[in-house]
Amino acid sequence: MSATFDKVADIIAETCDIPRENIKPESHAINDLEIDSLDFLDIAFAIDKTFGIKLPLEQWTQEVNDGKATTDQYFVLSNLSEQIDKLIAAKGA
Amino acid sequence: MRFEYFQMIDRIAALDVGGRWIRSVCTVPRESTIFEGHFPTYPLMPGVLLLECMAQTCGWLVTAINGFTAMPFLVGVKEAKFRTPVFPGDELEFEGKMVHEGSGYAVGGCEGRRQGKSVCEAQITYRVMTFPSPEFRKALIEWAERIDVPVAELVK
Numbered sequence: 001m002s003a004t005f006d007k008v009a010d011i012i013a014e015t016c017d018i019p020r021e022n023i024k025p026e027s028h029a030i031n032d033l034e035i036d037s038l039d040f041l042d043i044a045f046a047i048d049k050t051f052g053i054k055l056p057l058e059q060w061t062q063e064v065n066d067g068k069a070t071t072d073q074y075f076v077l078s079n080l081s082e083q084i085d086k087l088i089a090a091k092g093a
Numbered sequence: 094m095r096f097e098y099f100q101m102i103d104r105i106a107a108l109d110v111g112g113r114w115i116r117s118v119c120t121v122p123r124e125s126t127i128f129e130g131h132f133p134t135y136p137l138m139p140g141v142l143l144l145e146c147m148a149q150t151c152g153w154l155v156t157a158i159n160g161f162t163a164m165p166f167l168v169g170v171k172e173a174k175f176r177t178p179v180f181p182g183d184e185l186e187f188e189g190k191m192v193h194e195g196s197g198y199a200v201g202g203c204e205g206r207r208q209g210k211s212v213c214e215a216q217i218t219y220r221v222m223t224f225p226s227p228e229f230r231k232a233l234i235e236w237a238e239r240i241d242v243p244v245a246e247l248v249k
Contacts, residue, residue, distance in 0.1 A: 038168055041198050041218060048195055057196040 004051075004088075005081040011046045012077075015039065025078035030071060053087040094119050094146075096127055101146040104241045106186065108157055113191035115154040117240075119146060123181045138179035143205055143213045144170060151189035151201030151217050153242060158191070160249030161234055165199060165219035173215040183207050197221055 005025055012029070013020040016039050029035045035043065044055050063069035073079055094101050107116040121138050128136030148167050155165040179185065189203040198220050205213040224230040237244050 041168065041195075041220065044195055044198065045193055045200055045218070048193060054194075054196055057198070059196070061197070 002081055002085070004084050005077060007050060008047065008077060008081055008084065011043055011050065015042045015046060023077065025076075025081070027077050028072065029075040029077065029080070031075075047084065051084055051088055053084065053091060055084075055087070094122055096122060096125050096142070099145070100236070100240075101142065101149050102153070102187075102240055105153060106241075108154070108243065110157050110247070113154070113158065113194075115150060115157070115189045117146075117150040117153070117187045117189075119185055119187075121179060121181050121183045121185065125181070128181060136181050138181070138183070140173075140175040140213070143175060143179060144173055144215060146185065146187055147189070147203035147205060147213065147215050148217050150187040151191075151203050152219065153237070153240075154189050154191065154201060155199045155219055155221060156233070156237070157242065157247050158194070159221065160247050161230065161237075161244070162223075162249050163221045164224050164229070164233065165221050167217065168198075168220045169218035171216045171218075173213070175213045177207075177210075177212050179207065179212055185212065192216060 009020060009023040012018060012023055012033065012035070016033070016035055018033055023033065027033050029040065044057055048054055060069065060074045064071055074083060094103065101119060102117045103119040104117065105115065106118045127139065131137055131139050152165045185205055185207055187203055187205045189201050192200040192202045198218060201217050201219070203215055203217060204211055234244055234248065
């Protein structure tokens with residue numbers, strides 16, 4: 001498990017009061033953890049602050065709505081962590 | 094304040110879009126049916142309406158920052174505090190700043206003061222979305238002009 005995933009899982013556990021042991025890399029934030037859109041805003045805020053990035057939520061939503069991406073690509077936590085790592089790398093480039 | 098229209102802010106006294114900062118002013122009405130219930134013989138400005146003052150103040154800041162291209166909708170409040178009673182006729186000022194500008198959402202912080210002393214504060218989260226209609230946007234711009242938002246400099 002990546003350090004990024006661990007931080008994301010900690011954020012979700014604290015923000016949504018979900019037991020940390022229930023949050024796994026293969027968990028889907030919406031389908032498995034039942035995080036609603038409002039709680040996900042709090043999570044996004046905490047992720048943005050923690051990692052110094054800006055999760056492109058509007059772009060992701062648009063891609064899902066247009067059928068160009070699935071929610072798994074962005075909301076399965078291992079994938080979300082990879083996206084965060086990419087944003088961190090892009091920031092430092 | 095115009096309670097009956099839920100227009101809490103009388104005037105935007107200062108706005109610094111680059112510095113992500115705003116200051117609004119308003120006067121609590123001396124007469125209102127609200128005070129007949131809140132409370133009989135002891136009229137107090139409801140805390141929930143102070144919260145709306147803070148939400149509108151930072152909301153104008155978010156709207157100014159995005160050049161009236163999107164509308165902030167209140168979705169969350171944290172750490173709200175109401176430090177002292179506010180009465181009819183009190184003159185208030187609210188100072189708001191951006192805490193974070195996310196993708197499709199924004200978080201602001203606001204403090205209300207009376208004669209320089211803090212009366213309330215809160216952290217406020219907005220979902221920032223396109224206007225529901227061009228008419229809505231037009232109405233908001235007209236409202237902004239009435240309270241001295243420098244619309245001409247801001248509208249994109």
